[in-house]
Amino acid sequence: MFEAVAFYLFAFLTIAMFSITVMTSQALYALTALAAGMIFISAFFFILGADFLGAIQIIVYTGAVMALYAFGMMFFDTTREVKEKKGNKFIIIGLSTLAAVMVVAIFVAPILSNNIVALYPVVEGAGNTETVGLVLFTKYLIPFEVAAVMLLVAMIAGIVLAGKKMDLSLTLMNSEEIEEKDKKVLS
Amino acid sequence: MEIYLYIALFAPLVSSMFSALFTNTPKKQFVGIVASSLILTAFASSSILLNHILNGGEPIHVEMMTWMATGNLYIPFGFVVDQISVTMMMVVTLVSSIVHIYSIGYMDHDKGFNRFFAWLSAFVFSMMILVMSDNFAGLFIGWEGVGLCSWGLIGFWFHKEVATWAANEAFIMNRIADLGMLIGIFLVYWNTGSLQYDIAFPAMAHLDQATLTWIGIFLFVGAMGKSAQFPLHTWLADAMEGPTPVSALIHAATMVTAGVYLVIRSNELYSLIPHVGLFIASLGTFVALFAASMAMVNRDMKRVIAYSTLSQLGYMFAAAGLGAYWVALFHLMAHAFFKALLFLGAGNVMHAMDNELDPFKMGGLKKVMKGTWIMMTIASLALAGVVPFAGFFSKDTILEAAFAEHHYVIYGVLLFTAGLTAFYSFRLVALIFHGEERYKIFGIHPHEAYKFMLVGMSPLLILAMIAGVFQVPFFNMVEEILGAAEYHIHSHTTLWIMLVGTQVFVGIAIIYAYKKYMSQSSVPDGTSKMENSFMYKLLINQYYIPFAYEKYLVKPYRELSAALWVVDQKVVDATVDGIANIFYSTGENTRDMQSGNLSTMLKWMVAGTVMLLSFAVVFGLAVRYSDEITTILSGLGV
Amino acid sequence: MMEIGLNHYLVLSTILFAIGLVGVMRRKNLLLLFFATEILLNSVNIAFAAISHYYGDLTGQMFAFFVIAIAASELAVGLGLLIVWYKRHGNIDLDTMTSMRG
Numbered sequence: 001m002f003e004a005v006a007f008y009l010f011a012f013l014t015i016a017m018f019s020i021t022v023m024t025s026q027a028l029y030a031l032t033a034l035a036a037g038m039i040f041i042s043a044f045f046f047i048l049g050a051d052f053l054g055a056i057q058i059i060v061y062t063g064a065v066m067a068l069y070a071f072g073m074m075f076f077d078t079t080r081e082v083k084e085k086k087g088n089k090f091i092i093i094g095l096s097t098l099a100a101v102m103v104v105a106i107f108v109a110p111i112l113s114n115n116i117v118a119l120y121p122v123v124e125g126a127g128n129t130e131t132v133g134l135v136l137f138t139k140y141l142i143p144f145e146v147a148a149v150m151l152l153v154a155m156i157a158g159i160v161l162a163g164k165k166m167d168l169s170l171t172l173m174n175s176e177e178i179e180e181k182d183k184k185v186l187s
Numbered sequence: 188m189e190i191y192l193y194i195a196l197f198a199p200l201v202s203s204m205f206s207a208l209f210t211n212t213p214k215k216q217f218v219g220i221v222a223s224s225l226i227l228t229a230f231a232s233s234s235i236l237l238n239h240i241l242n243g244g245e246p247i248h249v250e251m252m253t254w255m256a257t258g259n260l261y262i263p264f265g266f267v268v269d270q271i272s273v274t275m276m277m278v279v280t281l282v283s284s285i286v287h288i289y290s291i292g293y294m295d296h297d298k299g300f301n302r303f304f305a306w307l308s309a310f311v312f313s314m315m316i317l318v319m320s321d322n323f324a325g326l327f328i329g330w331e332g333v334g335l336c337s338w339g340l341i342g343f344w345f346h347k348e349v350a351t352w353a354a355n356e357a358f359i360m361n362r363i364a365d366l367g368m369l370i371g372i373f374l375v376y377w378n379t380g381s382l383q384y385d386i387a388f389p390a391m392a393h394l395d396q397a398t399l400t401w402i403g404i405f406l407f408v409g410a411m412g413k414s415a416q417f418p419l420h421t422w423l424a425d426a427m428e429g430p431t432p433v434s435a436l437i438h439a440a441t442m443v444t445a446g447v448y449l450v451i452r453s454n455e456l457y458s459l460i461p462h463v464g465l466f467i468a469s470l471g472t473f474v475a476l477f478a479a480s481m482a483m484v485n486r487d488m489k490r491v492i493a494y495s496t497l498s499q500l501g502y503m504f505a506a507a508g509l510g511a512y513w514v515a516l517f518h519l520m521a522h523a524f525f526k527a528l529l530f531l532g533a534g535n536v537m538h539a540m541d542n543e544l545d546p547f548k549m550g551g552l553k554k555v556m557k558g559t560w561i562m563m564t565i566a567s568l569a570l571a572g573v574v575p576f577a578g579f580f581s582k583d584t585i586l587e588a589a590f591a592e593h594h595y596v597i598y599g600v601l602l603f604t605a606g607l608t609a610f611y612s613f614r615l616v617a618l619i620f621h622g623e624e625r626y627k628i629f630g631i632h633p634h635e636a637y638k639f640m641l642v643g644m645s646p647l648l649i650l651a652m653i654a655g656v657f658q659v660p661f662f663n664m665v666e667e668i669l670g671a672a673e674y675h676i677h678s679h680t681t682l683w684i685m686l687v688g689t690q691v692f693v694g695i696a697i698i699y700a701y702k703k704y705m706s707q708s709s710v711p712d713g714t715s716k717m718e719n720s721f722m723y724k725l726l727i728n729q730y731y732i733p734f735a736y737e738k739y740l741v742k743p744y745r746e747l748s749a750a751l752w753v754v755d756q757k758v759v760d761a762t763v764d765g766i767a768n769i770f771y772s773t774g775e776n777t778r779d780m781q782s783g784n785l786s787t788m789l790k791w792m793v794a795g796t797v798m799l800l801s802f803a804v805v806f807g808l809a810v811r812y813s814d815e816i817t818t819i820l821s822g823l824g825v
Numbered sequence: 826m827m828e829i830g831l832n833h834y835l836v837l838s839t840i841l842f843a844i845g846l847v848g849v850m851r852r853k854n855l856l857l858l859f860f861a862t863e864i865l866l867n868s869v870n871i872a873f874a875a876i877s878h879y880y881g882d883l884t885g886q887m888f889a890f891f892v893i894a895i896a897a898s899e900l901a902v903g904l905g906l907l908i909v910w911y912k913r914h915g916n917i918d919l920d921t922m923t924s925m926r927g
Contacts, residue, residue: 004827011837018841018864022848027857034860041867048834048878050886057870060893065863065900072856072904076911092850095793100843102800106807107835107872135883136890147894154898161905783925785858790850 006047014040031069038062051128188239189249192268195232195276196315198225199283203308206301214300219291222304226287226311230280233273240273241664248321262382267321270665274516275318275448278523281646282440283311288643289531290432292636293538297430303343307436310336314441318448323372323382326449330368330413333442334361340437341429353425360422364412371405374398388455396460403456403463406449414446414500417474421733423497427489431534434489439496439530440523447503447519454512454669461510465594468508472597472604475501477730479607483614484726487544488536491615492529495570498608499526502585505597511588513669517661518581525569525577525651531644532563536619539633540626546615547710551624555633558641560620562648567616569651571609571693577654583689584658590685602689609693613700621705628710834875841868855907855917859900866896 017037021030038061045054136144173181202225206218240246246269255262268276287307294300313336317329335358342354376382378398379390391399410416415423426438437443450457450467457464475498482494499522506515539556540549553560569576572583582605589598626633635641717723728734779787809816845868848861870889877885911917 001827004829007829007833014837015840015844018844021860021864022844022851027854030857030860034863037864038867041871044834044871045874048874050874050878050889053870053874053886053889056890056893060897061863061867065897068900068904069856069860072907075908076856076917091790092847095790095797095850096843096846098797099793099800099846100839102797102804103842104836104839105804106800107839131883132886132890135887140887140891143891147891151894151898154901158901158905161902162908781925783923784920785922786850786853786919793846793850 003047006043010040010043010047014044027073031066031073034069035062035066038066049128052132188236188244188247191232191235192247192249192266192319195229195236195280196266196312196319198229198232199308199311199315201225203305203312206305206308209301210299210305212301214295214298216291218301218304219287219294222308223284223287223291226280226284226308229311229315230277230284233276233280236268237273237277240268240270241660246270254324259380260376262322262324264325265321265383266319266325267384268319270668271448271451271516272318274520274661274665275444276315278444278520279311279314279318279441281650282523282527283307283314283436285527285643285647286432286436286531289435289534289640290430292640293432293534294430295637299343303340303430306336306339306343307432310340310437310442314445317445321384323375323384323387326452327365327368327372330365330409330445333437333445334358334365334413337361337426337433337437337442340433341426343429343433347428350428353422353428357422357426360419361412364409364419367405367407367412368409371402371409374402374405378402384452388453391456391459399456399460400463403453403460406453406456407463407467410446410449410504411470412446413449414443414504415497416446416470416500416504417477418732420474420478420497421729421736424490424493424729425733427487427493431489431530431537434493435527435530435534438493439526443496443500444503444519444523447500447507447515450504450507451512451516451669454507457507458510464508464510466508468505468594468597471501471504471506471508472600473501474498475505475604476600476607477501479604479611481726481729482611483607484723486547486727488533488546488615488619489530489544491546491611492526492533495529495608495612496526498604499570501604502582502601505601506585506588509588509592509594509597511585513662513665514581514584514588516665516669517658518585520657520661521569521577521581521651521654524647524654525566528562528566528644528647528651529570531640531647532559532566535559535636535640538636539631541631543626543629543631545710546618547625547707548629549619549626550622550707551620552626552633553620554624556620556635558635562641562644563620564616565648566651567612570612571697572605572689573609573693573697574690575652575655577651580655580658583686586685586689587682602692605689606692606696609696610700613697614704617701617704618707621701622707625707625710831875831879834879835872838868838872838875841871844868853919855919858919859903863896863900866892 014037017033017040020033021037024030024033039058042054042057042062045051045057202222205225206222209215209218236247246267248265248267250263250265253261253263287304290303290307294303297303310333313329313332315329317326317333320326320329338354338358341357342351344350372382375387375391378394379387381387381390391402412419423438423443427434429437457467478494478497478501482491482498485491485494499518503515503518503522506512506518535556536549536552536559537544539552543549565576569578572578586598586601586605589595589601711718725731780791842865845861845865848864849858852858852861870892873885873889873892875885877883877889907917914921
């Protein structure tokens with residue numbers, strides 16, 4: 001009973017927030033609505049018993065990703081209203097509806113025919129985080145490492161792309177050169 | 188001997204090609220001279236061949252090359268010189284050489300001098316193919332060729348709309364008849380398996396009457412168009428829009444006789460179906476009377492002569508229809524001579540009268556144009572059938588044939604027509620050459636034609652006078668091939684009464700014509716009582732037949748064409764343009780796909796995904812419900 | 826209605842995915858386009874988690890986990906590129922970014 005209430009409540013909220021993100025003309029509203037939507041999605045994860053995933057969702061998405069977007073918005077000065085040329089409404093909405101209906105049909109089909117087999121079943125008696133850890137560090141170890149490397153690469157890429165005065169390296173200069181550089185800046 | 192055949196056949200072609208080189212240049216005298224010499228060469232060759240055949244030589248067959256050899260169909264370019272074709276060859280080359288020489292003088296001041304000779308020689312070439320061919324296909328090639336050249340020659344002065352209209356009328360009427368002839372040729376091939384004369388005709392003896400009747404009728408339809416029998420006769424009178432030498436060559440001696448030639452050539456066929464022959468004879472008789480009646484009141488000199496041609500063609504068909512093929516051929520030959528002479532004389536008069544055609548506006552020309560006067564009078568005497576000129580021998584033989592075969596109605600009508608012929612011919616001569624000089628009112632200063640033109644016409648004059656002599660040798664020559672029969676009237680007295688009676692009747696008509704028109708003093712202007720009588724109006728409007736054709740055939744057809752043109756525009760053009768437009772608009776509308784705009788590309792991506800998803804759903808459903816689908820489709824009968 | 830089954834979650838996921846598609850097709854500003862992309866990724870995560878829950882299989886949650894990681898790194902690189910472009914051209918409107926003459 002509670003589960004149903006929670007589900008419908010959060011579903012309605014999520015849909016509302018994401019609709020605002022997509023439809024509004026103010027960039028700030030879009031950002032805020034997106035952040036709210038992320039939180040509500042983590043609620044879903046908690047309802048589904050995926051505690052670890054829910055926590056990750058809040059930390060990474062709502063925390064890091066939204067912060068990045070906020071910095072980006074400040075940089076691009078999109079706090080003003082975004083001017084957009086109108087696309088054809090009917091094509092857009094029509095295409096989306098069609099896509100939605102068909103995806104449902106495709107996904108529901110194997111379920112209706114009961115063709116699904118569980119590959120990595122849940123271990124009884126352990127909490128969700130523990131179970132996730134068990135599977136992650138045994139079966140999914142390689143993807144985990146690769147993901148770590150990828151994050152490193154992304155970080156470096158972000159710094160290189162966005163950074164200023166990248167030709168100087170403070171750690172390789174000795175103290176005299178650093179003083180000279182400061183004098184030049186100050187004068 | 189074959190070499191003479193080829194010379195006779197191809198000399199006119201060389202002449203035409205040579206003259207065609209100069210069509211765009213101003214008049215060059217030597218073009219006419221070269222063309223005439225080449226046609227004279229053809230005439231010389233034909234004479235040699237005639238001599239060969241007359242002396243009992245074998246008919247000459249050549250097969251030049253194969254035209255079509257597919258499956259069972261074999262049609263070669265083959266030529267034969269036998270008694271019939273050599274007669275025609277001689278007539279054609281003789282008259283055309285004289286006409287060529289005449290044209291050097293007649294077309295003297297014409298800008299299209301060179302072009303005229305090109306067309307004229309091309310016509311002679313087509314006619315030679317027609318008469319010399321040994322199969323129906325070659326005949327048809329020549330048939331179409333003379334139709335085309337006559338179109339080019341009638342419409343020679345193409346800047347005159349009347350001339351182009353007349354040319355089109357001639358060509359279209361011929362074409363309508365050609366459809367019948369084609370069907371006839373198809374029937375011949377279908378039933379006998381070959382188009383060669385020497386294979387098809389013997390095979391026809393084994394066919395049933397119904398098939399033969401149809402073949403005969405359809406071939407005769409073709410002859411009707413070419414020889415201007417009723418109801419396809421209106422083009423002949425209108426064809427007088429062309430230059431006079433054209434009328435002399437084509438519409439007196441050669442093209443219009445092609446129909447008679449066809450019937451004569453197919454004599455083996457027509458002998459088997461005498462009822463069709465009787466129909467042909469009756470139609471010919473009717474046309475003879477019909478044309479003669481219209482010639483009696485007409486006020487256009489060339490038209491009167493054209494109607495007399497029509498009338499004489501009727502005589503020829505009457506003879507051929509009655510089975511007297513050799514008589515028809517003989518009359519064809521004699522008629523060619525004196526009719527060509529008449530036309531050429533009329534050409535002289537036209538030249539002198541500054542292209543005036545109404546004989547009522549002429550008169551007393553015998554003082555100025557002695558030579559022409561003598562020639563036209565003698566030609567008219569020959570036409571009327573007065574002894575001892577050529578016409579007497581041929582026309583009287585036709586009358587005898589009709590009488591001997593007990594076709595008294597045909598005999599009576601032809602006799603009456605002979606009287607009418609005499610009347611209108613001498614009406615014309617009297618009006619033009621005798622009486623008061625009415626042309627002085629119009630300020631015309633006539634002069635005789637060039638000497639060389641008169642000299643050129645003289646062979647025709649001589650032949651018109653003496654051709655009767657050739658009747659017996661001619662009969663001996665064609666006897667074996669044309670199934671000739673001498674026509675014996677049972678009692679000698681009947682024969683003499685007929686001969687003398689005919690002459691008296693003709694003589695009375697001539698004298699009456701002279702009396703009536705010798706003293707013509709004024710130009711009739713439409714107010715006299717005779718001109719307003721019903722009969723006169725009927726005859727001068729050609730029984731209102733051209734009017735009826737125009738009103739009931741041409742106008743509705745033109746309107747139908749205009750209506751269908753709308754369909755052509757709206758349906759055919761629209762479809763073609765529509766197909767082109769589909770390509771254009773598809774290109775225009777899908778140009779956005781490559782515009783480089785990310786937003787558009789994202790939309791297209793989603794559209795593509797939707798399409799792929801729909802395929803997946805459809806195929807999934809088909810697989811899932813395949814049994815039900817097969818049941819439904821088999822229920823529908825697929 | 827009261828019993829929440831897998832179908833409910835899948836329908837929800839699809840609705841969110843559709844909303845994300847609308848955003849992708851509609852938005853002309855690149856940054857807002859990124860927002861729509863995030864919506865797409867999140868809707869898929871919900872679907873993964875739901876299937877994993879209802880079939881007692883952890884594969885779904887693993888996938889969702891990796892999707893989050895990848896989304897984060899993609900965002901970092903993407904924003905970096907966006908910054909460079911902005912420094913060069915001064916705006917990030919899609920309609921001005923076409924260099925082809927379509």
